[in-house]
Amino acid sequence: MTTHLPCPPLTVPTEGTTTRIAGGTATLRPLGPGEAEPLEAVFAGMSPESRAERYLTPVPRILPVMLRALTAVDGRDHVAWLASVEGRPAGIARYVRVGAGTAEIAFEVVDEHHGRGLGTALLDAVTTVASASGIRRLQAVVAGSNRASVHLLGRVGLSFRPASGTLEADSPFHLLTPARVDRAAVVRLAFGVLGPEPGASPRSTA
Numbered sequence: 001m002t003t004h005l006p007c008p009p010l011t012v013p014t015e016g017t018t019t020r021i022a023g024g025t026a027t028l029r030p031l032g033p034g035e036a037e038p039l040e041a042v043f044a045g046m047s048p049e050s051r052a053e054r055y056l057t058p059v060p061r062i063l064p065v066m067l068r069a070l071t072a073v074d075g076r077d078h079v080a081w082l083a084s085v086e087g088r089p090a091g092i093a094r095y096v097r098v099g100a101g102t103a104e105i106a107f108e109v110v111d112e113h114h115g116r117g118l119g120t121a122l123l124d125a126v127t128t129v130a131s132a133s134g135i136r137r138l139q140a141v142v143a144g145s146n147r148a149s150v151h152l153l154g155r156v157g158l159s160f161r162p163a164s165g166t167l168e169a170d171s172p173f174h175l176l177t178p179a180r181v182d183r184a185a186v187v188r189l190a191f192g193v194l195g196p197e198p199g200a201s202p203r204s205t206a
């Protein structure tokens, strides 16, 4: 059954929710439609190796067509969240709905902030929104050497299998334990004052 969100963000959000990371705090908020600057800033802060891990091929620069696709968020079928540290874009996580109740997930963090818990916080935010949107399965494709992503996604229940040089997952997921973000704030920011449809609230990790 498709869950219809009552109030997808149609403008660039000005509010965010603050979360602790190692040695500081990060602010998380939904990426607005067509909001290219934070995406370009995060890309600029990624090493060639990180870009290749994210896009599964060397990507020296973001082409306009890629930028358009990556910023074509609609708050419903394509949801992206931005994390900023000290006011600067530091990471993005997204999901794209690929079928009823299923979405593909991807994320990236600028190299200077790797290992501080940003990827985990972003994952918690987007899985919270996904769960509240009626998504029950997540798909992901990562490079065979991408142990950080396999570890991170494993924490929400994804298990990977080898597939022609990459690792692929297509699994039911659960929310992280313990929560790394204020999930009530995430839902409020994602869906506005109306909240998600009744019955589509984030599931617990019992």
Ligand SMILES: CC(C)(COP(=O)(O)OP(=O)(O)OC[C@H]1O[C@@H](n2cnc3c(N)ncnc32)[C@H](O)[C@@H]1OP(=O)(O)O)[C@@H](O)C(=O)NCCC(=O)NCCS
Residues within 6 Å of the ligand: 049, 050, 051, 053, 054, 105, 106, 107, 108, 109, 110, 113, 114, 115, 116, 117, 118, 119, 120, 121, 141, 142, 146, 147, 148, 149, 151, 152
């Ligand atoms: C994957 C990525 C987003 C993780 O971001 P991050 O902010 O460094 O992640 P966190 O600090 O939250 O750490 C995530 C977990 O991975 C673990 N980890 C990090 N590097 C690891 C490695 N080489 N092997 C195993 N686990 C590793 C961390 O210990 C942590 O687990 P823990 O909380 O149980 O200790 C980041 O490395 C990145 O941007 N990589 C390039 C892009 C990419 O690979 N995207 C994913 C494919 S779509």
